[in-house]
Amino acid sequence: MSGHNESSQRATTLGVSQETLLGKVRQALGRLAGQAIAAAPKVDPNLVRLATADEDLVALFTKRATETGMKVYRVQAADLLRQIGSILEEAKAKRVACAVGTLPQAVGLNDALRRRGLEVVDWQAQPGFEAQYELDAGITDVHAALAETGTLICNSDAGHSRGLSLVPPVHIAIVRQSDILPDMVDYWLRVRSVTGKDLPSSQALITGPSKTADIEGILITGVHGPGQVHILVVEKM
Amino acid sequence: MSTFEAKNQASAPAGTHATVNLSISGQELLFPPLPYDIHARADAATANKQLQDFVHVATYRKDVTRKQVTSETFGPKHGAFRDLGAAIKQHTLDHLDHYLEMFVERATAAGAKVHFAQTADQANDICLDVARRCGAKLCVKSKSMVTEETHLLPQLQAMGVETVETDLGEFILQLDHDAPSHIVTPMIHKDRRAVARAFERELGAVYTEDPQQLTGIARAYLREKYRRADLGISGGNFLVAETGSLVICTNEGNGRFCTSAPKVHVAFVGIEKLVPSYEHLGVMLKLLARTSTGQPLTVYTHVITGPRRPQEHDGPGQLHIILVDNGRTEILKKETREMLRCIRCGACLNACPVYRKIGGHAYGAVYSGPIGALITPLFRGLANYPDLPNASSLCGACFEACPVKIDIPRFLVQLRSEMVSRKITKLSDRLFYRLWAWSLGRSWTYRIGGWMQKMFFRAKARQRGTLAKGDPYRSRGWLDHLPGPAAGWTSQRDMPTPPARSFRQWWNQERSSS
Structure with a gap:
């Protein structure tokens, strides 16, 4: 083990330098520093795309998401709050937290939940996951959804936690029809121009409830993350 | 609190702060004395009826699922998809210096600290140094084949950092002082009774053979660990050069916990994990889960770009990415470069008639199955693993299953011929075949x-x-x-x-x- 200076605050000198490692790589490849590269393989969208905008995206999303073990409900905007309430009741949830951004359909959500006797926790009150461990359910909107795989995409930002779609045993996701993209290809095209610090630190593509088949191949849900994922697809008004 | 949670709490061991004895005697399974002779373990495995049943059933089922799902999903495009997957990885490897440089620049710009390790010891030292600097007491770890390679855990523990594997299978193996035997499903060789006994003995849990309850016990125990952990360690399935992102594919959610709950996250990633852009990542993701477990995507595909932003409320304040060579630049040489395309989906293990009979531990190394038979001799010396290139019938099922079209049988034959020319093959065998x-x-x-x-x-x-x-x-x-x-x-x-x-x-x- 190499020596370590306890009081050292300067940049770590452990390992090797970037140049040393790159040198070994270049030597193996027979390339020179800064040598031009061949064009990367072209990703033909016609080949890679497995679902197109011509399809009934809500139907496809519903089918695929259901296949992964999530529950999908198609609701009218006016019926959204009532539907959330009944899911929470069924799950016997007492403490919930919401991160629904500026979703117009979810205006008044917190008040509606309180009227039903639920405790609505401010997950932003404490840093990290601390305020989220005791929750019974997390309610979020999504940054996108993918029809081809039945996937929810939940990104971190000022108004969105990494934890609400992960820590509580129940995750309720509100998806607008316009959130549903046909294929993953479409999502990467959307974020293509964004790089570095402008990207969220966490983009979570969620395709099903938390799962394991480690014990004898038997499928168990809810191992670390939520065992139940309820998706409310809000129909166009 | 839901009924499910309440039930877990009731069956969870009293005082979930109990410290697990973490000494790893399973290490000899993956790091046996060298040169390694396969016969004893292969014979023991073929004589073990229980192991034969588990491994055969599990691999056969996964192999059938893979064939069914890939043909349903890709249809006649499947061949072209695999060609594209292979071309993307091959192109990236062919220009790896370029993409590594780009990755380091973009990841650094996003706030990550990128480290470089040529050897396993260097990689571990970097991690131990980070642990020391942040005063880590408790570390939660998600699955990483690279940390198995570098043998990180005993070193963290020797330093006094309690380290807990959080993938359910790996957690059970850790409790049982056992070692993983499959890249994707590490405890394919164990049954529920072994899990029940381990939980009873090590966690003081009430004996139960119900997988749902066993999972609940692990959930409650590990929750407490996430809550107190000050260091999270993960591997990485992909690195995206254009954005400096790290991609982790898991099903249980432990990967997201380990990379989000503690204040410091350290990722061990092999340098071969790069892809140029999100566009290329998409192709690889479409292939990975379908080939590995038959899912459209793993439940959680977590794309991490830098540490928590100032305006974000959760996530680690520090992200360290250790780029690990540990023998990869040797394989990167032209003749063997193709092997580094491997995305660790495990499909070749499931398809292999030899793996199905002898199981993972018989390979005597971190990577088992056809891909293990190929890369282990290259990582750790052909003379140290003379049996592995022969542990194959060359039937080609692995090549057919591989989503990035690594021609495993051809390379195995190449290794065999190298063994003959370097006189590693026994004299009697060489004479017999010559005759x-x-x-x-x-x-x-x-x-x-x-x-x-x-x-x-x-x-x-x-x-x-x-x-x-x-x-x-x-x-x-x-x-x-x-x-x-x-x-x-x-x-x-x-x-x-x-x-x-x-x-x-x-x-x-x-x-x-x-």
């Missing part, structure tokens, strides 16, 4: 050999009364027992004897009579 090749290369030796074999087999069969009579060109007999090394054949199946008259005799007769 065989010589006799097959000449018509007269072939004829004499064929005649002798016919006479011997038919005489034996006549003696045992298993020789059929009738048409001399068709009727044959069989032998149910052969002496010496040929007994291996007849222990499983009969050996057919040649008919009384050979094809050559028939041919000559037909020609002279016409």
